[in-house]
Amino acid sequence: MSPPAAARAIEETVEPSAETAPACAAGLPALAVPAAGSRGAERDRAQLVAWLAYATCAVVWGSTYLAIAVALDSFTPYGMVAVRFGIAAVLTLGLGRLLGEPLPSARELPHLLWVGTLLLGICNTLVVWSERHVSSGVAAVLCALVPAWFAVLTMKSEPLGARGWAGTALGLAGVAVLVAPSGGHAISLAGVGAILVSTALWAVGTLHHRNHVRGGGVLTNAGIEMVAAAVIGNVAAPLFGGFVTRPPTPRALVAVGYLAIFGSCLAYTAHSYLAKAWNPVRSGTYAYLNPVIAVVLGAALLGERFTPRMGLGMAVILAGVALVQYRGRGR
Secondary structure: OOHHHHHHHHHHHHOOOHHHHHHHHOOOOOOOOOOHHHHHHHHHHHHHHHHHHHHHHHHHHHHHHHHHHHHOOOEOHHHHHHHHHHHHHHHHHHHHHHOOOOOOOOOOHHHHHHHHHHHHHHHHHHHHHHOOOOOHHHHHHHHOOHHHHHHHHOOOOOOOHHHHHHHHHHHHHHHHHHHOOEOOEOOOHHHHHHHHHHHHHHHHHHHHHHHHOOOOOHHHHHHHHHHHHHHHHHHHHHHOOOOEOOOOOHHHHHHHHHHHHHHHHHHHHHHHHHHHHOOHHHHOOHHHHHHHHHHHHHHHHOOOOOOHHHHHHHHHHHHHHHHHHHHHHHO
16 A cells, blocks of 8 residues: 555544544544444444554564664764654645645644654654664564553553563563673663663653644644654754765665655554554554564665574563563453
């Protein structure tokens, strides 16, 4: 499905009507119900769009770790953020206007800018910076801790329980295995720490969006958040190494273009929809599949080192996160 077609499918699914106003007010995907007989078909369609959004986050974001590694050949972290989200913001906002999306209220605008600053301006930059120090596959595995953070942050409304805490502890044990020195090779603690901070802040920002943004179209809201990130990148890049480390190579330009169109316009918009369609722990499990794609692509196309110990650490992390997810869906 092309980005415009996917966006239109999402828009048609969540477009509010008189019958769906309560659902929109609750921050859930609105299902138009023109007649009782069509309710089941509309519900099935909404679930299909949610699964498409989930698959997009899993597959596309899994491949973006490779694209980031390639783009870093020419761009600095803030330079990449500035160019990627500058392009993506223009495209996403423009498509939102073409589709006639509703605008968010003035009260919601500061929340959108804050979420864009947190998720795209800070979290994304931390991941990009970390890939200067760890492989794309390791970065993707560490980012799989996002669902565990969701579980911890929502434990008051949905207690973790023994299985959930065991999964969280197992995930942290996997991180320890992953970063432990072995055979003269050590994984950068700074790179690992940057990703751990990023995953925690990503969960905080996603929950903030879910709790404070009710109106506006999916594309328009995502575009506003991208504007915040682009501004941060353009302000910070001259202060922290500039925009590029050398004249951009064709590969680096293609990688940034991929990140802007597919990683941002398509996948981030899908993530915005999914965050409202499913509960946080369930929707965050796209992060389980990201490492599989990232590790395979990194080893196959970039020749990234992969050792048995790293495989063990990754397996332990994913087992811990899956345990938390099983707890989340079982309640």
